[in-house]
Amino acid sequence: MRAEGTFTVASFVPARIDPPPVAIEVGIPVGTAVMEKVYEGDVSGRSATIFTSAFDMGTGTGTYVALETFEGRLGDDTGGFAYVHSATTTGSDRQYELFVIVPGSGVGDLAPISGGGGMSVDEDDTHRVWFDYQLT
Secondary structure (H helix, E strand, C coil): EEEEEEEEEEEEECCCCCCCCCCCCCCCCCCEEEEEEEEEEEEEEEEEEEEEEEECCCEEEEEEEEEEEEEEEEEEEEEEEEEEEEEEECCCEEEEEEECCCCCCCEEEECCCEEEEEEEEEECCEEEEEEEEEEC
């Protein structure tokens, strides 16, 4: 099955790690944040996200890794689950993408969920998400 929707970021708050990890110098900034997203469409609901990135805002080059906990609806089914996604950009592209629903994380109608999906950003900054999933 496939469910598609759009999302907006309701909040993006840089997060401190305490105690901090060992300081290691690299060529671009590394940071962590927590986010809340709101979804509309065949995917509707909200998610809480732990977001980590190594990213240069000036060049648009970097990689992010995110773990999200989602609650809401996919198609006609309601519940929740966790998923992880990651991508790398060199400023004008997305590559090395990963998008996986965490096995065993589903609850409610979505308890048996498995699968993956993807994300994209339109030229007008519309953020899209889709889940290709099974309920078995």
